[in-house]
Structure formats: C-alpha cells, structure tokens
Amino acid sequence: MYQTPGDMDQLAQTITTNIRKISQNVNSMQQMIMQLQSAPSSDNESVRQQLHQIQNYTQQLAKDTNKSLKDMSLGSKNKILKERLASDFADALKAFQSVQRKEAEQERAEVKRARAASQRGNLIELSGQLPPPPGGRQQPQGGYQQQALMLEEESNLEQLREREEAVKNLEQDIMDVNGIFKEIATMVHEQAVAVDSIEANVDSATIRVQEGAEQLSQARVQQERARKKKLCLAFTGIIILAVIILLVWLSAR
Structure with missing residues (x-):
C-alpha cells in the first residue's frame, strides 16, 4: 500500500x-x-x-x-x-x-x-x-x-x-x-x-541503464560508419560511371 x-x-x-x-x-x-x-x-x-x-x-x-x-x-x-x-x-x-x-x-x-x-x-x-448434648436441644441460631x-x-x-x-x-x-x-x-x-x-535492484537498474546507454552509443557510431561507407561507395560508383561515359563518348568520336 x-x-x-x-x-x-x-x-x-x-x-x-x-x-x-x-x-x-x-x-x-x-x-x-x-x-x-x-x-x-x-x-x-x-x-x-x-x-x-x-x-x-x-x-x-x-x-x-x-x-x-x-x-x-x-x-x-x-x-x-x-x-x-x-x-x-x-x-x-x-x-x-x-x-x-x-x-x-x-x-x-x-x-x-x-x-x-x-x-x-x-x-x-x-x-x-457437633451433635447436641444428651437431652438437650440445638440452639436455633446454630443453623x-x-x-x-x-x-x-x-x-x-x-x-x-x-x-x-x-x-x-x-x-x-x-x-x-x-x-x-x-x-x-x-x-x-x-x-x-x-x-x-531494493537498493540492489536500484543499483542493478542503474547498471542496466548505463549498459543500455553504452550500447545505444555504440549503435550510433556503427550507424554513422555504415552511412559514411555507403556515401563513399556511392561517390566511387558515380566517378566510375562518369569515366565509362567519357570513354564511350571519346571512342564514338
């Protein structure tokens, strides 16, 4: 409660x-x-x-x-x-x-x-x-x-x-x-x-939060690296495509 x-x-x-x-x-x-x-x-x-x-x-x-x-x-x-x-x-x-x-x-x-x-x-x-004496009578107040x-x-x-x-x-x-x-x-x-x-659970929860933050940070770094890699590949592809187009144009002349 x-x-x-x-x-x-x-x-x-x-x-x-x-x-x-x-x-x-x-x-x-x-x-x-x-x-x-x-x-x-x-x-x-x-x-x-x-x-x-x-x-x-x-x-x-x-x-x-x-x-x-x-x-x-x-x-x-x-x-x-x-x-x-x-x-x-x-x-x-x-x-x-x-x-x-x-x-x-x-x-x-x-x-x-x-x-x-x-x-x-x-x-x-x-x-x-005690019994009354012989020939005598018991006193009434006794009762x-x-x-x-x-x-x-x-x-x-x-x-x-x-x-x-x-x-x-x-x-x-x-x-x-x-x-x-x-x-x-x-x-x-x-x-x-x-x-x-309770204190142990709080400490454990704090540790899990810290671990989660670290994992999130690592994921962001990896995501940033992957994006840069994709950009590099795309840029390289564009250059190769431009060279091919230039070679085809020169050979056609």
Whole structure:
C-alpha cells in the first residue's frame, strides 16, 4: 500500500504515543502491585480490579502498536525510523512483560491464600456440626450461623475461581507478548533484507541503464560508419560511371 510522507508521519506519531502510554501504564501497574503486597487482600479488591483493567488496556495497546509498525512501508528513508521505533517498542514491551509476571506472581499468592482460607473454613464448619448434648436441644441460631458460613464459603470459592481464571488470562497475555517480540525481530530482519534488495535492484537498474546507454552509443557510431561507407561507395560508383561515359563518348568520336 502506497503511503505519503504525511501518512508515515502520522503513523510514527501514533506509535510513539502508544509507546509512551505503555511506559506510563507500566509505572502505574508497579505502584498498584506494591500496594497489593503491602496491605491486606480484603482491602484491595478495587485496586486489583483497576490493575486488571489497566493490564488489559495495555495488552491491547501493545497489539495495536505492533500492527501499526507492520503497516509502515519499507524504504531506505524509513529504515532508520522504523528500526528506532521497533527498538523503543521492544524496550517498553520488556518492562510491560516484567510487570505482568509480577502481577501473575501476586495473583498466584492470592490464590494460595484463598485456598488455605477455604480449607480452614471447611474445618471450622465441620467442628461446628457437633451433635447436641444428651437431652438437650440445638440452639436455633446454630443453623443460621451454619447457613451464613456456607454462603461465605460459596462466595470465597467464587472469588477463588475468578482469581484462578485471572492467572490463566495473565499467563496467556504474557505468551502473546512473547509472540509480539518474535514478530518485531522478524519484522526488523525482513525490513533490512527488503531494503538491501531494493537498493540492489536500484543499483542493478542503474547498471542496466548505463549498459543500455553504452550500447545505444555504440549503435550510433556503427550507424554513422555504415552511412559514411555507403556515401563513399556511392561517390566511387558515380566517378566510375562518369569515366565509362567519357570513354564511350571519346571512342564514338
């Protein structure tokens, strides 16, 4: 697809802006992870949700930036610019993937704690299901307490499933970033090969033009020589014809 200089400038500006946003989001994610590590998990659900949202947004931003890099046309003038943008993008991706791994470790730790809490809850629930004393009656509030414990346990299990799913999604996102890294490396390599090929084709075309000009010049020289030769032959023929006519005229007298 043909791209004007204005299109290239706009595309480069978009990529630069996206890289800057990725770096800013990485800093925000690092601060959120530190906050999650320093405070009780029960007080940080909103921070955790915000962290997931900014991670998902940054992941999509990385994919969009990768596509924009691919859309940049090849050429010797764009080679340096594209290589610089690809290098800056790779640095931002490296920082993003690092903070993704920290987030995944934090989520795994939360899952581990949630599982331990769930097991403790089951033990407490079982210990509360002792038979009533002989001749006595079980207190009515005991049934309500057991029901409340069951509801709490169900809620904890749901949160546990959500966090396990979040860990799986994070691991997949990390793998996707690995894929982008590979595409960047391939893109830069192919660009270098393509630019070298373009330059080689230009050099080859220049050589062919020069060879064609030389051949044309040689053809003109040969044509000029042939024309001179024809003129000489014609002039010689005219002289011979004039001599013959003169001899015939003299003999007739």
